Amino acid sequence: MSESKGCRTFDHGGDAGLFAWGPRLEDVFEQAFLGLVDYIVEGQQVRPQEERSIRLEAPDGESLLVEWLGEALFLIDGEGWLPGRVKVKVGEGFSLEAKVWGEAIDPECHWIIRDVKAVTYHGSKLLREGDAWQAKVVLDL
Amino acid sequence: MVWDLEKLDEYRWQIPRGYKPGMLVPGLIFIDGEELANLKEEGQALEQVANAACLPGIVGFAYAMPDIHTGYGLPIGGVVATKLPDGLITPGGVGYDINCGVRLLATPWREEDLEDKWSDLADELYRAIPSGLGDKGGLKIAQGDLDRVLCQGAAWAVEQGMGSQEDLSMSEEEGEMAGADPDAVSQRAKKRGQGQLGTLGSGNHFVEVQVVDRIYREEEARVMGLSQGQVVVMIHSGSRGLGHQVCSDYTRRMVEAMGRYGIKLPDRQLAGAPLSSPEGKRYFGAMVAAANYAWANRQVLTHRVREALRQVMGHGEIRVVWDVAHNIAKIEEHIVGGEELKLCVHRKGATRALPGGHSLLPEVYRGMGQPVLVPGDMGSGSYVLVGNRGEGFASACHGAGRRLSRGEAKRLLQRDEVFAELAEAGVELRAASRQVVLEEAPTAYKDVDEVVRISEGAGLTRQVLRLAPRCVIKG
Numbered sequence: 001m002s003e004s005k006g007c008r009t010f011d012h013g014g015d016a017g018l019f020a021w022g023p024r025l026e027d028v029f030e031q032a033f034l035g036l037v038d039y040i041v042e043g044q045q046v047r048p049q050e051e052r053s054i055r056l057e058a059p060d061g062e063s064l065l066v067e068w069l070g071e072a073l074f075l076i077d078g079e080g081w082l083p084g085r086v087k088v089k090v091g092e093g094f095s096l097e098a099k100v101w102g103e104a105i106d107p108e109c110h111w112i113i114r115d116v117k118a119v120t121y122h123g124s125k126l127l128r129e130g131d132a133w134q135a136k137v138v139l140d141l
Numbered sequence: 142m143v144w145d146l147e148k149l150d151e152y153r154w155q156i157p158r159g160y161k162p163g164m165l166v167p168g169l170i171f172i173d174g175e176e177l178a179n180l181k182e183e184g185q186a187l188e189q190v191a192n193a194a195c196l197p198g199i200v201g202f203a204y205a206m207p208d209i210h211t212g213y214g215l216p217i218g219g220v221v222a223t224k225l226p227d228g229l230i231t232p233g234g235v236g237y238d239i240n241c242g243v244r245l246l247a248t249p250w251r252e253e254d255l256e257d258k259w260s261d262l263a264d265e266l267y268r269a270i271p272s273g274l275g276d277k278g279g280l281k282i283a284q285g286d287l288d289r290v291l292c293q294g295a296a297w298a299v300e301q302g303m304g305s306q307e308d309l310s311m312s313e314e315e316g317e318m319a320g321a322d323p324d325a326v327s328q329r330a331k332k333r334g335q336g337q338l339g340t341l342g343s344g345n346h347f348v349e350v351q352v353v354d355r356i357y358r359e360e361e362a363r364v365m366g367l368s369q370g371q372v373v374v375m376i377h378s379g380s381r382g383l384g385h386q387v388c389s390d391y392t393r394r395m396v397e398a399m400g401r402y403g404i405k406l407p408d409r410q411l412a413g414a415p416l417s418s419p420e421g422k423r424y425f426g427a428m429v430a431a432a433n434y435a436w437a438n439r440q441v442l443t444h445r446v447r448e449a450l451r452q453v454m455g456h457g458e459i460r461v462v463w464d465v466a467h468n469i470a471k472i473e474e475h476i477v478g479g480e481e482l483k484l485c486v487h488r489k490g491a492t493r494a495l496p497g498g499h500s501l502l503p504e505v506y507r508g509m510g511q512p513v514l515v516p517g518d519m520g521s522g523s524y525v526l527v528g529n530r531g532e533g534f535a536s537a538c539h540g541a542g543r544r545l546s547r548g549e550a551k552r553l554l555q556r557d558e559v560f561a562e563l564a565e566a567g568v569e570l571r572a573a574s575r576q577v578v579l580e581e582a583p584t585a586y587k588d589v590d591e592v593v594r595i596s597e598g599a600g601l602t603r604q605v606l607r608l609a610p611r612c613v614i615k616g
Contacts, residue, residue, distance in 0.1 A: 066393075114547075120214070
């Protein structure tokens with residue numbers, strides 16, 4: 001965790017997980033979201049051509065995290081749309097508002113490398129450790 | 142973690158009820174001493190068996206099949222049954238890829254008939270089978286038609302001219318499970334499913350052309366119409382984005398509902414509700430709908446495989462040998478403690494394996510037991526087994542089971558070496574993603590021979606024949 005914010009993957013059985021960190025709660029939501037997209041397309045260029053808004057509410061922090069990342073999967077697999085930039089505002093209770101910039105998947109220049117089936121609740125964590133926030137989720141591949 | 146498992150015999154190891162608070166039944170793992178040592182070292186898969194033993198309404202044992210490995214919620218290879226009407230149904234006990242399963246097709250051709258055509262066939266199949274993520278190449282179907290797919294499963298595809306009645310009779314549930322509730326499937330799930338019918342998906346899904354390379358039991362092979370040197374095709378795919386979304390939607394609802402029903406579980410991924418509750422009934426209806434989508438998907442893929450094979454080989458009858466679901470929950474009757482009970486049997490990475498004489502089997506297989514299709518990894522072999530004694534709610538293994546995580550495979554293996562190894566083994570590989578090839582490399586998987594040997598040793602299945610891959614199409 002040399003960078004003040006970021007996201008990395010870890011092994012979980014045959015599957016994989018995401019671990020994100022940052023000084024603000026918003027950072028971990030943004031980092032985990034972009035980390036998930038990057039795990040699927042591995043560093044491909046995404047142009048911020050279109051803006052989308054997302055609002056979510058959940059019963060607790062971990063559920064909000066799982067649902068939020070589920071939004072990324074739906075945008076890619078359900079809408080055929082690739083997010084490239086994101087701005088999150090965490091609200092009262094367990095809610096968030098986000099703006100996502102990206103573009104429709106173009107088979108000529110985008111290549112889906114991995115199929116992430118879902119973001120699971122298994123071992124999901126969202127907590128404050130000292131000065132930093134941390135988030136952890138396991139993916140179903 | 143110190144695991145003090147009780148050895149019942151060479152292939153049965155029990156996690157006692159006292160291992161953790163909340164366990165309602167013991168865990169029972171079909172495995173041998175050597176594989177168990179690996180599991181103990183890793184620890185999480187055994188913990189997941191113990192967690193599953195806490196599900197309200199569970200009866201008998203929380204079982205794990207010989208290919209057990211760490212999942213989330215229930216381990217892969219897990220089988221648990223809860224008693225109706227109030228036993229728990231949990232989306233985490235089925236998994237995200239609802240009715241991920243395997244279908245085996247028998248062709249009239251022999252290995253020598255394809256001698257110089259393997260490469261052409263691989264190209265043709267790769268062209269005909271849309272693979273990878275998303276809906277590129279999927280059937281475009283109208284919303285009303287999608288609801289019919291969710292109710293009718295494979296029968297819908299047959300109605301569209303993509304197969305025959307005989308195909309349906311050679312499938313678990315005849316490819317059309319009763320109880321589907323299309324209204325319980327969210328618009329998001331439908332949107333994901335709308336354009337993906339007839340696509341393979343990515344990850345461990347595949348279409349493989351294989352050759353029967355070893356027969357262990359002649360009579361059972363003959364009943365299935367399979368002989369040495371015969372060319373067959375194995376299809377491994379599931380319910381695609383629609384099924385993943387159904388599981389995500391309902392896991393979220395179950396997490397919320399658990400508090401209302403006063404249910405506490407050691408892993409939220411096991412969240413569920415009583416089968417008789419509104420949430421339980423709705424999930425069951427949505428899960429059946431997704432299962433039917435998967436059967437329709439394997440039927441459309443069958444049609445595409447047939448077209449590709451005929452393009453290269455000319456006319457010939459390509460028959461469905463059998464089709465199994467290995468991620469599903471079903472209402473079944475089993476005898477537990479001498480009492481016949483109606484149960485909700487969850488199989489996650491496990492195959493139903495009915496013994497001979499069972500009334501649910503088509504006549505042709507009633508004498509010998511249900512075919513159990515066990516795909517290996519792309520470089521080695523796959524197996525056809527048959528159900529034997531019916532233990533573990535009549536279940537058996539579903540595959541080789543992973544040895545390395547995707548991350549480890551990527552770090553430890555060299556892409557060129559994986560391709561070279563496959564080429565040396567005479568396997569024609571066509572893959573949408575070279576990354577996936579690395580993560581799905583043979584070395585990443587446990588030895589399927591071992592899994593099948595343990596399954597036979599434990600009396601779950603009888604080994605019938607082994608299949609060697611020749612063409613592999615991957616997402």
